[in-house]
Amino acid sequence: MKTKAFIITFVSVFILLSLPAIFGVGYVIDWVPGATVVQKLRGYVVDGLLSHFYLKAGISIVISIVLSMLLYRRQLKAE
Numbered sequence: 001m002k003t004k005a006f007i008i009t010f011v012s013v014f015i016l017l018s019l020p021a022i023f024g025v026g027y028v029i030d031w032v033p034g035a036t037v038v039q040k041l042r043g044y045v046v047d048g049l050l051s052h053f054y055l056k057a058g059i060s061i062v063i064s065i066v067l068s069m070l071l072y073r074r075q076l077k078a079e
Helices: 003-021 038-048 053-078
Strands: none
Touching: 003 038, 003 053
């Protein structure tokens, strides 16, 4: 199993699973009158990445392991 493929797949899948929460509407900071764009952006990103963290991490790990094993198996057949 390649570590590089595992890490790249894990990060990609985790971010892909976080996108719906990051682009969600109705975050509390929307209604704060003095919130800057940077504060809103930071709130969306942090909340999007941390919401349902364990579920997204578990799914990402399983997909990363499966994909890494498939790539490793494919590499062995090619040799």
